Amino acid sequence: MSASxxxxxxxxxxxxxxxxxxxxxNLVHAxxxxxxxxxxxxxxxxxxxxxxxxxxxxxxxxxxxxVLMIFGVMITRKHDGLVVEAESTSGPRGVFAAVGLFxxxxxxxVMTPELDGAVAVETVTARHLGRSLLVDxxxxxxxxxxxxxxxxxxxxxxxxxxxHGVERKELPAPRREEVSS
Amino acid sequence: xxxxVHGAQYAVMIVSSLLAVIAIGIWFERKxxxxxxxxxxxxxxxxxxxxxxxxxxxxxxxxxxxVPKDADRALFDLAPLLAxxxxxxxxxxxxxxxxxxxxxxDIGVLFILAIGALMVxxxxxxxxxxxxxxxxxxxxxxxxxxxxxAVPLVLVVMVPVILSGSxxxxxxxxxxxxxxxxxVWPIIPGLPAFALFFIAxxxxxxxxxxxxxxxxxELVAGITTEYTGxxxxxxxxxxxxxxLVGSAVGAALFLGGWDGPFKPxxxxxxxxxxxxxxxxxxxxxxLLRFRSDQLMDLCWKxxxxxxxxxxxxxxAWVQFVPGAR
Numbered sequence: 236m237s238a239s240x241x242x243x244x245x246x247x248x249x250x251x252x253x254x255x256x257x258x259x260x261n262l263v264h265a266x267x268x269x270x271x272x273x274x275x276x277x278x279x280x281x282x283x284x285x286x287x288x289x290x291x292x293x294x295x296x297x298x299x300x301x302v303l304m305i306f307g308v309m310i311t312r313k314h315d316g317l318v319v320e321a322e323s324t325s326g327p328r329g330v331f332a333a334v335g336l337f338x339x340x341x342x343x344x345v346m347t348p349e350l351d352g353a354v355a356v357e358t359v360t361a362r363h364l365g366r367s368l369l370v371d372x373x374x375x376x377x378x379x380x381x382x383x384x385x386x387x388x389x390x391x392x393x394x395x396x397x398x399h400g401v402e403r404k405e406l407p408a409p410r411r412e413e414v415s416s
Numbered sequence: 417x418x419x420x421v422h423g424a425q426y427a428v429m430i431v432s433s434l435l436a437v438i439a440i441g442i443w444f445e446r447k448x449x450x451x452x453x454x455x456x457x458x459x460x461x462x463x464x465x466x467x468x469x470x471x472x473x474x475x476x477x478x479x480x481x482x483v484p485k486d487a488d489r490a491l492f493d494l495a496p497l498l499a500x501x502x503x504x505x506x507x508x509x510x511x512x513x514x515x516x517x518x519x520x521x522d523i524g525v526l527f528i529l530a531i532g533a534l535m536v537x538x539x540x541x542x543x544x545x546x547x548x549x550x551x552x553x554x555x556x557x558x559x560x561x562x563x564x565x566a567v568p569l570v571l572v573v574m575v576p577v578i579l580s581g582s583x584x585x586x587x588x589x590x591x592x593x594x595x596x597x598x599x600v601w602p603i604i605p606g607l608p609a610f611a612l613f614f615i616a617x618x619x620x621x622x623x624x625x626x627x628x629x630x631x632x633x634e635l636v637a638g639i640t641t642e643y644t645g646x647x648x649x650x651x652x653x654x655x656x657x658x659x660l661v662g663s664a665v666g667a668a669l670f671l672g673g674w675d676g677p678f679k680p681x682x683x684x685x686x687x688x689x690x691x692x693x694x695x696x697x698x699x700x701x702x703l704l705r706f707r708s709d710q711l712m713d714l715c716w717k718x719x720x721x722x723x724x725x726x727x728x729x730x731x732a733w734v735q736f737v738p739g740a741r
Contacts, residue, residue, distance in 0.1 A: 263544060264491075267491070267537070267541065270537060286521065286522055286523045287522075287523050287526065289523075290523045290526035290527055290529075290530045291526065291530075293530035293531075293533065293534065294526065294529055294530040294533050294570075297530075297533065297534060297537070298530065298532075298533025298534060298536060298563075298566070299533070299563070301537075302536050302537070302540070302559060302563060305540060305559075306556075306559065309556070360522055361522065361523055361526070361583050
């Protein structure tokens with residue numbers, strides 16, 4: 236019983252904060268709400284005994300991705316004071332996509348017959364995960380890490396190429412109105 | 417349900433003992449700093465100034481709570497609370513003795529790192545919500561700094577994990593009490609890993625020489641510029657708690673935790689934690705502040721490559737030295 240109360244609470248947190256992410260006007264707030272969503276998702280993982288996944292989720296997504304998004308917002312958007320406006324122009328399409336995805340997922344969950352009974356699932360520990368990633372599937376793991384490395388180097392190359400040809404003195408003077416206090 | 421009761425008991429115990437240590441710690445730091453600078457430190461309030469922290473707290477709590485007119489009110493209020501919460505979080509998985517641990521998680525080390533990564537959010541939120549240029553700059557610097565230093569921190573923390581073969585902090589300590597403390601043996605990569613951990617911990621808790629988010633000589637007071645009274649106290653406390661919990665983590669991961677000669681137990685863990693805590697202040701009152709670019713240089717060009725090398729060495733040690741695990 237207490238497990239389902241806990242699930243309800245965490246799930247409600249996840250859904251509500253996700254709603255805030257797309258509805259809040261201020262982009263920085265939206266990015267912080269995204270952090271809440273990701274923490275709540277990590278809570279769901281922890282409740283499903285996937286504690287390693289929960290830890291990695293917080294470490295990488297909350298500590299990494301959402302912070303990166305905040306940085307992206309601050310560096311790329313022009314903002315006056317504390318409000319970074321979010322311009323959402325595709326509301327109806329978004330609602331349509333969300334409802335459609337929910338319908339597909341819900342039907343596939345309901346149609347799956349094995350979910351009726353309680354099935355005992357072995358808890359996956361970090362040890363299991365490590366063994367399966369670095370022993371059983373080591374080739375796939377290394378290929379993925381190589382791919383990520385290529386992506387990182389590619390990103391650096393793209394970012395540097397844009398810098399070429401722009402001399403220091405040609406850079407525009409810093410904008411005065413960036414943060415008005 | 418008993419898990420909840422157990423957790424609540426330990427939470428109360430840990431928080432109250434941390435608060436007590438911080439109160440004494442403030443007095444100790446002021447005395448210590450005074451001695452290092454050839455002065456006496458606090459002497460007026462109470463015997464040898466012992467009641468100074470109390471006077472400080474009363475003074476700070478009396479102050480008016482000023483909120484800037486155009487501040488982001490909700491975030492401004494929330495940030496100090498979150499800072500204290502996240503800096504306390506890691507204490508949950510640190511075992512202080514074989515029995516005294518709030519939650520001995522299977523993924524203890526990962527939990528510590530994850531909670532540490534969260535600290536970025538209140539720091540940034542405070543800088544942003546203050547609507548002050550100095551605070552915003554401080555916030556940006558803080559985020560850049562802790563995101564960068566998280567990389568070597570994660571890597572060196574993997575050294576004890578690899579050497580002991582477990583991420584449960586209590587198992588790492590047990591392994592050390594059965595073999596050697598990791599800071600002592602294997603001396604390479606153990607000792608350099610411990611040194612790197614200490615440096616990264618200083619940077620993560622924004623202590624001198626890594627206190628550029630505060631940098632009072634260039635940024636007024638960085639993220640805490642607009643904070644007054646009780647909220648300022650919370651930030652101040654969060655910084656102390658972060659340092660203290662970081663010291664406890666270092667003591668458990670590298671210095672053998674509760675293990676020690678004569679009688680192993682809680683007292684050794686407390687002693688080691690406090691020694692590391694003192695070392696932080698020793699460094700703080702000895703060194704000058706780095707510049708932002710020096711900080712990034714140190715992290716990405718020195719610490720990260722060394723940390724990667726240490727992880728390799730640890731793996732090689734486990735693989736090739738007979739009886740290593």
